Amino acid sequence: xxRYSIFTLARNALTGHRDWPRAWRSPxxxxxxxxxxxxxGGHGLATAYxxxxxxGIRDLAVLEKRWLGGGNTGRNTTIIRSNYLHDESAALYDxxxxxxxxxxxxxxxxxxxxxxxxxxxxxxxxDVQIFKRHIHANRLNGIDxxxxxxxxxxxxxxxxxxxxxxxxxxxxxxLQRRGGVARHDAVAWGYARAADSLGVDIIQNCExxxxxxxxxxxxxxxxxxxxxxxxxxxxxxxxxxxILAEMAGFxxxxxxxxxxxxxxxxxxxxxxxxxxxxTVHAYISQSDKGDLxxxxxTDQYVxxxxxxxxxxxxxxxxxxxxxxxxxxxxxMMRQWAGIVDVTPDRSPIIGRTPVRGLYINCGxxxxxxxxxxxxGHLFAWTIARDEPHPVNAPFDLDRFASGRLIDEAAAxxxxx
Amino acid sequence: xxxxxxxxxxxxxxxxxxxxxxxxxxxxxxxDALSDAEWADYLFMRGNPKGVHFERWFHAHGCQRWFNLxxxxxxxxxxxxxxxxxxxxxxxxxxxxxxxxx
Numbered sequence: 001x002x003r004y005s006i007f008t009l010a011r012n013a014l015t016g017h018r019d020w021p022r023a024w025r026s027p028x029x030x031x032x033x034x035x036x037x038x039x040x041g042g043h044g045l046a047t048a049y050x051x052x053x054x055x056g057i058r059d060l061a062v063l064e065k066r067w068l069g070g071g072n073t074g075r076n077t078t079i080i081r082s083n084y085l086h087d088e089s090a091a092l093y094d095x096x097x098x099x100x101x102x103x104x105x106x107x108x109x110x111x112x113x114x115x116x117x118x119x120x121x122x123x124x125x126x127d128v129q130i131f132k133r134h135i136h137a138n139r140l141n142g143i144d145x146x147x148x149x150x151x152x153x154x155x156x157x158x159x160x161x162x163x164x165x166x167x168x169x170x171x172x173x174x175l176q177r178r179g180g181v182a183r184h185d186a187v188a189w190g191y192a193r194a195a196d197s198l199g200v201d202i203i204q205n206c207e208x209x210x211x212x213x214x215x216x217x218x219x220x221x222x223x224x225x226x227x228x229x230x231x232x233x234x235x236x237x238x239x240x241x242x243i244l245a246e247m248a249g250f251x252x253x254x255x256x257x258x259x260x261x262x263x264x265x266x267x268x269x270x271x272x273x274x275x276x277x278x279t280v281h282a283y284i285s286q287s288d289k290g291d292l293x294x295x296x297x298t299d300q301y302v303x304x305x306x307x308x309x310x311x312x313x314x315x316x317x318x319x320x321x322x323x324x325x326x327x328x329x330x331x332m333m334r335q336w337a338g339i340v341d342v343t344p345d346r347s348p349i350i351g352r353t354p355v356r357g358l359y360i361n362c363g364x365x366x367x368x369x370x371x372x373x374x375x376g377h378l379f380a381w382t383i384a385r386d387e388p389h390p391v392n393a394p395f396d397l398d399r400f401a402s403g404r405l406i407d408e409a410a411a412x413x414x415x416x
Numbered sequence: 417x418x419x420x421x422x423x424x425x426x427x428x429x430x431x432x433x434x435x436x437x438x439x440x441x442x443x444x445x446x447x448d449a450l451s452d453a454e455w456a457d458y459l460f461m462r463g464n465p466k467g468v469h470f471e472r473w474f475h476a477h478g479c480q481r482w483f484n485l486x487x488x489x490x491x492x493x494x495x496x497x498x499x500x501x502x503x504x505x506x507x508x509x510x511x512x513x514x515x516x517x518x
Contacts, residue, residue: 240466242462242463242464242465243464243466251457251461251462251463252461252462252464253456253460253461253462254462254464255437255438255462255464256464256489300430300434300435301418301435301471301487301492302437302438302464302469302471302489303489303492304466304489304490305489305490305491305492307492309417309418309430310417311417311430311431344459344460400456400459400460400461401452401453401455401456402452403452
């Protein structure tokens with residue numbers, strides 16, 4: 001890998017930026033790999049990177065049905081935070097947050113992680129109580145999260161309206177200062193480039209059509225670009241997890257819903273942080289490009305359509321305009337949906353499956369982007385050692401039989 | 417937004433309805449006889465098919481009645497509406513089985 005630096009930038013500027021090398025190869029799939037990762041989104045590429053870097057597994061390929069980061073990695077609102085209620089979740093998401101801090105340097109790729117703070121608004125006594133409970137639980141887990149009065153919230157985010165006559169007035173806010181945003185495409189590209197440089201084959205336009213088993217062990221896969229024999233198979237395909245699990249002969253506690261987001265026309269810097277409100281259902285930040293990035297809710301029914309209903313974004317925009325009257329005349333430019341894999345307890349599944357040699361990382365639902373580095377790091381450990389890392393051990397598939405659920409429904413930003 | 421053909425009221429906008437999730441999940445007749453895995457399968461595991469999906473809908477802001485609906489989850493096209501307690505139309509059931517759904 002040719003390193004990116006100020007010197008290579010200057011050198012390439014002299015030649016009109018015509019001589020940059022490709023960031024990763026585009027190899028033909030081989031007929032056998034020790035490990036294959038299905039899914040070339042952020043989580044899958046991160047898994048491949050850490051497998052190669054920390055576990056020395058280089059006989060490794062990532063298969064992507066379409067293009068890298070074209071699924072939920074490229075469709076989310078890029079919010080990063082770790083102020084989850086339960087100890088298991090706090091450990092999981094903070095593991096990722098600590099990796100975010102050094103990620104650009106680690107990958108030699110600017111992922112534009114910006115810890116501008118994530119502020120979650122409370123609108124009623126119940127919100128105030130639950131957020132304060134979160135803050136206390138977070139403090140016990142060593143995770144920063146602090147309470148702001150309405151005036152302090154307004155000082156942190158000046159466009160916010162704290163008008164007491166609003167339909168849902170702001171009663172206060174919980175602020176995680178280490179939270180923020182990152183550039184979603186750059187995360188996929190950075191991991192892809194770094195993994196490729198360690199010898200990982202990244203194969204796009206390659207869809208898995210069948211999973212081969214001998215007894216209870218996985219032996220290979222059929223793809224649109226031929227058969228591949230594998231020793232171990234990792235599935236990281238978000239909304240399509242149930243489809244892949246069915247190919248392998250087991251069921252998942254997952255339903256897939258379209259989750260919508262939209263962006264406005266670009267404007268000059270106006271919005272300094274991330275603001276979320278579970279109660280009125282809105283979340284918003286401003287990208288470095290200048291557009292407001294707005295997250296809406298899921299549809300109420302299972303779907304793979306990647307569209308979403310218009311009433312869902314109407315609902316969110318009503319809330320945005322009430323919280324930020326300054327944006328009432330902004331024009332929205334684009335709207336889309338990603339298919340999110342929602343579990344009954346709104347916590348992910350990272351671990352082994354009933355099929356030996358087959359591992360799954362799914363169920364991140366409406367909030368997986370924030371966990372990308374941690375998810376890949378832990379999943380790589382799980383695949384390489386055939387046992388979970390202590391951080392992801394509670395997030396196994398067996399918890400749905402044992403009843404030891406990790407209920408984060410209240411922490412999820414999106415109303416389900 | 418879907419336009420849902422309520423069998424009692426006719427076509428109405430989706431905002432009048434509440435989706436009740438996957439249909440035809442039967443509560444086990446003898447829960448005590450179930451293993452933990454079988455109980456988990458009943459409580460939590462779902463078909464989540466990419467194709468024909470049989471689901472329950474409730475006309476909350478209309479007749480207040482439940483019914484079953486078959487929908488293609490790829491394009492959200494509604495394929496059939498049928499009564500609670502009834503089996504799905506045979507043709508659609510075969511299509512779901514061929515794809516390995518349900």
